[in-house]
């Protein structure tokens with residue numbers, strides 16, 4: 001579980017996150033939704049320590065991340081996997097080298113153990129016979145799969161995904177969403193996903209947090225999202241084409 005207590009973050013005069021408290025649950029796909037500019041990316045970067053929060057606490061299974069020194073934070077980072085927007089694979093490395101990278105950096109496995117792990121992870125995301133291809137030689141959906149394989153290489157307890165299906169066609173996007181949900185359950189990870197995509201909310205949103213202008217606007221499940229009387233959330237949800245159609249037919 002990851003717990004945020006009263007997080008604030010500003011850049012100069014701009015207050016981006018205001019008094020945010022959330023519990024993200026283990027074994028679940030926790031989704032952060034909200035309009036562009038609402039603060040989702042700053043929130044995700046704060047949780048993983050790329051931004052230092054001004055005040056408040058971030059707990060990783062009762063370990064207070066905000067109070068840790070550099071080397072303690074480094075240990076927790078080994079327990080984190082990340083899938084960045086656009087996949088963010090290293091273009092000059094092959095598929096295999098991309099997945100090998102975190103193992104070379106952070107594990108003390110020998111060469112054959114590392115290769116075994118690389119192949120296990122690639123196999124888990126259904127990538128076959130592509131070890132020696134470069135990212136430019138594979139499809140966008142495959143690139144996301146490789147990014148997920150790289151993210152789980154170190155067997156993380158926590159998985160962070162920033163818009164993991166951006167730029168994908170709707171069918172591939174659903175496959176990637178489902179893959180993230182499956183591995184979340186399989187490895188009992190606490191997964192946090194930033195998304196604009198209401199399809200993702202309906203497909204894999206077990207816990208949903210709505211960020212509205214830097215505040216926690218709402219939290220609940222995908223079933224509750226239909227019946228909320230929160231005006232800002234309704235404006236956000238029913239601006240999506242999918243939900244406009246659902247509303248019309250209900």
Ligand SMILES: Nc1ncnc2c1ncn2[C@@H]1O[C@H](COP(=O)(O)OP(=O)(O)OP(=O)(O)O)[C@@H](O)[C@H]1O
Nearest residue numbers: 011014016034035036037038039040041042043196
């Ligand atoms: N490093 C930074 N320095 C100053 N302001 C920043 C910085 N990073 C983000 N901001 C500001 O914080 C606000 C929230 O940005 P953020 O990127 O978190 O939004 P978002 O909800 O992720 O949007 P999107 O969905 O478009 O990615 C914006 O006003 C943005 O300009």
